[in-house]
Amino acid sequence: xxxxxxxxxxxxxxxxxxxxxxxxxxxxxxxxxxxxxxxxxxxxxxxxxxxxxxxxxxxxxxxxxxxxxxxxxxxxxxxxxxxxxxxxxxxxxxxxxxxxxxxxxxxxxxxxxxxxxxxxxxxxxxxxxxxxxxxxxxxxxxxxxxxxxxxxxxxxxxxxxxxxxxxxxxxxxxxxxxxxxxxxxxxxxxxxxxxxxxxxxxxxxxxxxxxxxxxxxxxxxxxxxxxxxxxxxxxxxxxxxxxxxxxxxxxxxxxxxxxxxxxxxxxxxxxxxxxxxxxxxxxxxxxxxxxxxxxxxxxxxxxxxxxxxxxx
Numbered sequence: 001x002x003x004x005x006x007x008x009x010x011x012x013x014x015x016x017x018x019x020x021x022x023x024x025x026x027x028x029x030x031x032x033x034x035x036x037x038x039x040x041x042x043x044x045x046x047x048x049x050x051x052x053x054x055x056x057x058x059x060x061x062x063x064x065x066x067x068x069x070x071x072x073x074x075x076x077x078x079x080x081x082x083x084x085x086x087x088x089x090x091x092x093x094x095x096x097x098x099x100x101x102x103x104x105x106x107x108x109x110x111x112x113x114x115x116x117x118x119x120x121x122x123x124x125x126x127x128x129x130x131x132x133x134x135x136x137x138x139x140x141x142x143x144x145x146x147x148x149x150x151x152x153x154x155x156x157x158x159x160x161x162x163x164x165x166x167x168x169x170x171x172x173x174x175x176x177x178x179x180x181x182x183x184x185x186x187x188x189x190x191x192x193x194x195x196x197x198x199x200x201x202x203x204x205x206x207x208x209x210x211x212x213x214x215x216x217x218x219x220x221x222x223x224x225x226x227x228x229x230x231x232x233x234x235x236x237x238x239x240x241x242x243x244x245x246x247x248x249x250x251x252x253x254x255x256x257x258x259x260x261x262x263x264x265x266x267x268x269x270x271x272x273x274x275x276x277x278x279x280x281x282x283x284x285x286x287x288x289x290x291x292x293x294x295x296x297x298x299x300x301x302x303x304x305x306x307x308x309x310x311x312x
Contacts, residue, residue, distance in 0.1 A: 001118065002026045002043055006036040006062070007051035007080075016049055016080070019107045020114050033057025037065055040072050047117050052081035052092070060095045067096025074124060076117040080105070148222040150200055151207045159221025159229050163286045166219075166233055170278055178240035180230040181274040181293040182210065182247065185305040187226040190267065197260035202269065205256055213246050229290075237277045237310065244273045244308040252306060270306035272297055277310070 003024040007013045008031055017027045028043055030036040033054055040048065048066070052059035059079055066072040076098035081088065084102045092100045098117050101110060146158035154162070163179065170177045184190075184206060191199040203226065210220060210228060219231040232240055251271045258265055274297030276289050283289045292311060300309035 001047075002028055002045040003114070004028045004030060004036065004039060004043070004045040004048045006030045006033070006048065006054075006059070008032055008054045009051075012051065016110065019110050020049075023111065023114060023118070033059070033062040036062050040066055040075065041069075044072075045075060046121055047114065048075055048077045049114070050077050050079050050097075052079055052083055052088075060091055063092065063095040063097050074121075074128070076121050078113055078117055080110075151203055151222050153207055153211075153228070154219060154221035156221065156223055159219065159223065159231070160286065162219050162221075163229075163231055163289065166231060167278060167286055167289060170233070175234055176236045177278050178232040178235040178237070179276045179278075179289055179293050180232065180240065180244050180247075181223065181276075181290070181297045182228045182230060183272050183297055183301070184226040185270045185272055185301075187269075190269070194263070194265050194267075195260060198258055198263070198265050201258035201260065202256055202267075205254075205258060206251065206269070206271070209250050209254055210247055212250065213243060229293075237275075240275050240277060241308060241310060244275055247271070248273055248306065248308055272300040272305050273308045274298070274300060275308060275310035 001024045003020065003026070005013050005016050005027060007016070010031065013029050013031070017029070021027070024046070028039060028045060030039050034057055036048070036050065037057075039045075050059045050062060059081065063077050063079065066075065066077065073096070077096065078099045078101060079092040079097045080101045080103060082103040089100045098120065099113055101113055146154055148155045166177055169175075184202070187199065187202075190202055207220070207228070210230065214220065214230065217233050221229050223229040232243065248271055251269060256265070256267050256269060274293045274295065276283065276292035276296060278289060280292065283292055296309045296311045299311070300307040303309070
């Protein structure tokens, strides 16, 4: 623990240092306001004992500067001064001081005030750490609420809500958007032949393939089972079909080498993709948009799988 003592009188600094010598690990000394600010920013003391009557920058000014700086505002400052009027104490506390001690002071009083300020600082630091942990937990909970736990893409609920928002925005600004329904062909055979753990690894690997060519603004979600939905904002029919073909081809050319911890499997897979576009006279809401993509997916499956299809 570091304690900074600030006073333009070296004898006063040494006297205070002697009184509190057994309390901090390290005592740092400064003899004017400018030096106090520089040392505080460099050394980040646990506590500051600050005289008021100093040339150039007085204690009130130093306290105000440190209290308004985000990097130093949490450091408790005890002001020490022969100025004993109530308005001086009020001025010091308003400048951001934690406490105010009048000169001359009893050594026991000074030490008690220092210990009290250190306890306050420890309590504040613990509260801050708790707050940071809670914020981190809230972020994690928020992430879990919208994320598919297996594949780490967005879950069904978030995908649908984003589709609703994007369809509304696209309609309002007379733009275009696309939605792809992507299904792994004959995925049941993978689970039946190799087990669900292998199937899970395939799902995670296929997500990596799908994500490779898409943009940051595109939204990939797990629609359910082995089906994925891909929202493409600001995308017309040509752009959607080109991207769908790219995904289809990348999956077809990929060799899936996965393990469940016991066996290693190397297999080839394909996907079928249905494409829906807005604007479209048959698409009036999210349900009709999804149905259009799902119907197109059904046709691509019926025509032999490993195809991209869009209903005209």
